[in-house]
Each structure stands twice: as structure tokens, then as C-alpha cells.
Amino acid sequence: MKEKLSIDTIAVHGAYRPDATGSTNPPLYLSNAYKFRDAKHAADLFDLNAEGYIYTRLHNPTTSLLEETVAALEGGVAAVAASTGHFAEFMLLTSLAGKGDEIIASDCLYGGTINMFSSTFRRFGINVKFARQDDPASFEALVTDKTKAVYIEAIANPASDIPDFEAISRIAERHGLPLIVDNTCATPYLFRPVEYGAAAVIHSCTKFLGGHGSVMGGVAVDLGVFDWVASGRFPEFTEPDPSYHGVVYSKDFGSSALAVKMRAGAMRDVGGSPSPYNSMAILQGIQTLHLRMERHVENTRKLAEWLKGSDRVAWVNYPGLPGNKNFALAEKYFPKGPGAMLTFGVKGGVEAGRRFIEKVSLCVHAANLGDVKTIVTHPASTTHRQLTSRQRVSAGVPDDLIRVAVGIESAEDIISDFEQALS
Ligand SMILES: Cc1ncc(COP(=O)(O)O)c(C=O)c1O
Numbered sequence: 001m002k003e004k005l006s007i008d009t010i011a012v013h014g015a016y017r018p019d020a021t022g023s024t025n026p027p028l029y030l031s032n033a034y035k036f037r038d039a040k041h042a043a044d045l046f047d048l049n050a051e052g053y054i055y056t057r058l059h060n061p062t063t064s065l066l067e068e069t070v071a072a073l074e075g076g077v078a079a080v081a082a083s084t085g086h087f088a089e090f091m092l093l094t095s096l097a098g099k100g101d102e103i104i105a106s107d108c109l110y111g112g113t114i115n116m117f118s119s120t121f122r123r124f125g126i127n128v129k130f131a132r133q134d135d136p137a138s139f140e141a142l143v144t145d146k147t148k149a150v151y152i153e154a155i156a157n158p159a160s161d162i163p164d165f166e167a168i169s170r171i172a173e174r175h176g177l178p179l180i181v182d183n184t185c186a187t188p189y190l191f192r193p194v195e196y197g198a199a200a201v202i203h204s205c206t207k208f209l210g211g212h213g214s215v216m217g218g219v220a221v222d223l224g225v226f227d228w229v230a231s232g233r234f235p236e237f238t239e240p241d242p243s244y245h246g247v248v249y250s251k252d253f254g255s256s257a258l259a260v261k262m263r264a265g266a267m268r269d270v271g272g273s274p275s276p277y278n279s280m281a282i283l284q285g286i287q288t289l290h291l292r293m294e295r296h297v298e299n300t301r302k303l304a305e306w307l308k309g310s311d312r313v314a315w316v317n318y319p320g321l322p323g324n325k326n327f328a329l330a331e332k333y334f335p336k337g338p339g340a341m342l343t344f345g346v347k348g349g350v351e352a353g354r355r356f357i358e359k360v361s362l363c364v365h366a367a368n369l370g371d372v373k374t375i376v377t378h379p380a381s382t383t384h385r386q387l388t389s390r391q392r393v394s395a396g397v398p399d400d401l402i403r404v405a406v407g408i409e410s411a412e413d414i415i416s417d418f419e420q421a422l423s
Pocket of ligand 1: 084085086087110112113153157182184185203204205206216217218
């Protein structure tokens with residue numbers, strides 16, 4: 001048997017191997033706490049000297065399977081699952097940065113993330129500076145001795161802008177900074193940030209990993225490649241942590257230092273752990289990730305081409321369309337296709353767009369993506385509503401933009417629904 005399994009096989013089998021019962025599917029462990037063998041066992045677990053379970057805010061056997069599965073899909077060493085994608089972002093970035101520190105983020109991000117960075121993080125004293133995604137040099141210009149991370153989305157929600165990973169990764173490496181990639185809209189099936197030197201990945205499992213639009217979840221993956229000591233920027237990793245018996249994460253946990261710090265810090269102190277039921281549902285979703293992504297991408301291409309030919313459509317944006325401003329980057333980094341999200345504007349502007357959204361009948365008007373069902377959204381009035389109009393322009397969200405998160409129905413039926421709604 002091959003030593004390195006393909007991503008399709010990892011998706012199907014995940015980290016689970018049938019246990020003593022022979023159960024072919026991962027068991028759902030609905031238990032808040034786990035019985036200690038004796039007092040020494042309990043003390044060893046609390047001192048992180050033994051592996052095992054203590055309390056479900058910290059970890060849970062069903063959730064561990066989700067963590068190991070996503071870590072394997074991303075080529076990482078360990079992962080920590082969270083209640084939502086947003087908590088995964090919060091947990092990861094507050095494990096790297098604290099009061100007085102800085103993070104450099106792309107200006108093309110999910111609106112909720114821009115909001116978290118520019119309001120909540122600022123209130124906590126973490127200064128997130130936004131660089132222009134289409135100008136890698138603008139990231140470098142923002143580096144100071146307080147910078148702790150560089151943050152990008154692999155395919156930016158909603159404009160599907162694609163960063164130049166090689167250029168941004170080189171800048172992060174040059175300055176000893178971990179590159180963090182939100183891989184939600186790409187999924188490890190289409191893109192693996194580890195191949196471009198990223199230190200960690202986050203996902204909103206609410207989207208393609210779960211795939212069914214039924215449960216919320218998030219995960220942060222430690223890709224195990226970042227050298228905390230050589231960087232010189234992270235005393236919290238290289239010096240004893242007084243809040244955890246003086247452990248030194250880089251020394252005691254090696255390549256999984258970040259994963260242990262996220263669990264022993266943000267997860268222990270703030271919470272935000274997923275329901276084990278949700279972990280199981282996301283694991284079931286992952287089993288078909290590769291097949292769904294294939295169909296998602298195929299349908300998105302067909303719909304993008306059809307919209308391009310429609311005389312009722314003002315403009316269409318999908319990086320897979322020749323002539324698109326991201327086409328070259330899409331060809332370089334996304335050989336299996338640049339995701340399953342497209343944006344377009346209806347002739348007649350915002351009003352005509354609103355009428356279109358109200359007329360779709362098969363597609364769903366909602367604020368989500370990565371569902372098996374096709375979802376249409378008007379970001380300026382929903383997901384990106386809290387941003388200033390300047391931030392919206394910078395994130396590639398003009399007011400007439402309609403986002404389509406293309407599902408896996410028959411492409412002909414999706415197109416027919418668009419045709420009737422546009423007319
Ligand atoms: C790219 C991206 N990252 C993170 C999130 C946050 O995930 P969640 O809604 O699971 O908190 C979202 C949500 O839409 C997203 O689109």
C-alpha cells in the first residue's frame with residue numbers, strides 16, 4: 001500500500017480506524033469529563049506529561065478525530081477545533097499576539113474578519129494593519145519589530161481575489177513571521193498552504209468541510225514548520241509559561257508548539273470548544289469533500305460562463321474566466337479550479353440586483369457559502385454591512401455585487417433559476 005495517501009482517501013477515511021466495537025463510523029462521545037485511573041494519572045494529565053482526556057472544553061475523543069483528520073488533509077502536525085471559524089481565528093491570533101503587538105492582514109478578507117480585526121482586536125490592544133493584497137510589497141512596508149503574523153485568505157470572500165502566495169510567503173519568511181492562511185473558501189482539496197511555507201491554517205468548518213449547512217465549526221491547524229526560536233519574535237513560545245507550570249512550548253512540544261499553546265491558552269481560558277455532535281457531523285461531511293468540490297467547481301465554471309453571455313448581466317467575476325484579473329494567479333495556484341464562489345452585477349444596478357435576489361426560487365437567499373445548495377447573497381447589505389464604504393471597496397465589494405456560492409445541484413437547473421430570476 002502507498003505510504004502517502006491521496007487527499008481523496010484521507011477525506012473518506014479520516015483519522016478514524018474501527019475501534020474495539022468494530023464501528024465503521026467514528027463514535028460520538030457525549031461526555032464532559034473522563035475518569036482518571038488514579039491521582040498520579042490525573043496529575044500527569046494536568047501537567048501535560050501524559051496524553052489523555054480531562055474535560056471537553058479542552059478536548060474530546062470525537063473532536064480529536066476531526067482535528068487529526070483536518071491536520072492530515074492540510075499536511076499539518078496537529079489541530080485544535082473550535083465552535084466556529086471566528087473562534088478559530090481568535091484563538092490562533094491571540095496565541096501569537098497580545099497587547100501592543102501588531103498583525104499584518106490582507107485588505108481582501110471576509111467582512112466579519114475585517115470587523116473582528118479592526119474593532120475587537122483594537123480594543124484588546126492588538127493593532128491589525130491592512131496591506132493591499134494585490135501589492136505584496138505593501139505587506140513588507142508594514143513590518144515592525146512588534147509584528148507577530150501575516151494573515152491572508154486563500155480565496156478571499158466574496159471577491160475571490162487570490163494572493164500571490166510565493167511573494168507574500170517570502171516576505172513573511174524574510175522577517176521571521178508566521179504566515180496564517182484562512183483556507184475556508186479554497187479547502188485543502190483545491191489548495192494546500194503548507195506547500196507555500198504557511199505556518200498555520202484556519203477553517204470555518206461551517207462551510208465546505210461540513211458541507212451541509214447544518215452545523216457551525218472551526219479549526220486551526222499547526223503546520224509544524226515555523227521555527228519559533230530562530231524567529232526571535234516569540235518569547236511566549238521560547239520562555240517558560242507561568243500560567244502552565246512553566247512549560248516552554250517550543251522546547252517541550254517541538255513542531256506542535258502552536259497547537260499546544262492554543263489549547264493550553266485560548267481554549268482553556270476563553271472556551272469556544274465545539275460540540276462533539278458538531279465535530280461528528282463535520283467529519284461526516286469531510287468524507288465527501290473531494291467529490292463535492294469537483295462538482296462545486298464544475299458548476300461554478302458553467303454558471304460563470306453562462307452569466308458572461310447574458311445580456312442582462314453588467315459584469316461577472318470568477319478567477320477561472322480567461323481575462324479575469326486573478327486568472328494568472330488562479331492558473332498558477334489552483335490547477336483544480338479557483339473555488340466555488342462567483343460575483344456579478346445585474347444591469348440596472350443595486351435595485352435590479354435586489355429584484356434578482358428576491359426572484360430566485362431554487363437558489364436560496366441567505367448569508368452562507370460552502371453549502372450543497374446554491375446560495376445568493378448581497379454582501380453590502382449583509383456580510384459586509386458593518387464595514388465603511390471605503391473598507392468595502394478595498395475588500396472588492398461594490399454595492400451592486402451579488403455573491404453566488406454555487407452548490408452541487410444540476411448546473412442546468414441552477415442556470416434555469418438564474419434565467420427566470422433575471423428576466
Ligand atoms: C472566509 C471565512 N473565514 C471565516 C469565517 C467565520 O466562520 P464562522 O461563521 O464559522 O464563524 C467565514 C464566515 O463566513 C468566512 O467566510
